[in-house]
Amino acid sequence: MKDTDWNDYSLETQAIRAGHRRTGEAEHSIPIFMTSSYVFDSAEEASLKFTGQIPGNIYSRFTNPTVNAFQERLAWMENGERCLAFASGMAAIMAVGMGLLKSGDHVVVSRGVFGNTVLMFQNYFAKFGVESDFVALTDLAAWEAAIKPNTRFLFLETPSNPLTEIADIQALADLAHRHDCLLIVDNCFCTPALQKPLDLGADIIVHSATKYIDGHGRCVGGAVVASDEIIEKAIYPYLRTGGATMSPFNAWAFLSGLETLALRMEKHCANALDLARWLERQPGVERVHYPGLVSHPQHELAKRQQTGFGGIVSFELKGGKEPAWNLIDSTRMISITANLGDVKSTITHPATTTHGRLTPEARDAAGIKDGLVRISVGLENIEDIKKDLSAVNAFV
């Protein structure tokens, strides 16, 4: 639960100030509470807390003060009533499914969501009788056509990975609500610094905190943000039992990540736009995918829905896989790794890594060409990033 009212403050201030309840030691920085359990004054107090008659810490699988601080801060930043932290982004997505779904339910998911999210629905929820249909992210009619009487929620990521397609959150929220479903948005790529899905009508946000929220490639973590009712009835009881809790150390790292999030996102966006425009001018580049480019099919929607265009740029090289691998191997500074949202720029070849297990046909349907390269644009000097990409003549 939130205590101080940070409603009158902007996101940058919430990111630095919200969530910290100072202890008797008068510390200025949030401490890491490394404790698995908590002590009671009496048997009666223990009983009242265990039975939920009075609030308070019992055991760190349920609550921990450092984790609570992270949860409160992110809830304020997303304009949500409540947030719960998880051990990873996948654990957060798992919790939403476990909390909300039962055998016989149906969900609609955008094609091209994070690979493990696809597997979660296809391989695991399916085992327990939950049916999933996958639709094209930007095709509103396809979403509507896929909804059935037993559809419980719609699930999407926007912008999508790696092609940066944009979904109209408000239109999909209206659609979901007309059919008595919930809309769940994975807000990992934008973070609340660039996009607030709950303000646009979404019901639940999931996060991989591993990416921009940490921002420095250190910790794995995740979060769910939703109404008090959804958290209290569906998500918290599962967390308490399922046990994929965030560690206090990681919560502490994510808290400091949040403090610089808005500033970092601003620079990620500026560097990415600069790089995307530069890539568009390279003769060896067939096509650049970045919502900030006027050539992007949902550029106007991105302008309306987001306050920045994000830090992920992907582009297709003429000639397919060979020039793509050559370019990747020629870089000396940019890291060859699939992680994203780091201050360090990273580069990947989706067709042979993140999407390497798909059949060529499925890859084609997803628009993942052999010449496609994805860059998570970091905070290094943009001219150094361009220079690193110019080491071989991949572009001519």
Ligand SMILES: *Cc1c(COP(=O)(O)O)cnc(C)c1O
């Ligand atoms: C990385 C990622 C996830 C999974 O998060 P983990 O923290 O790696 O478990 C989910 N969704 C998106 C969009 C991601 O990029």
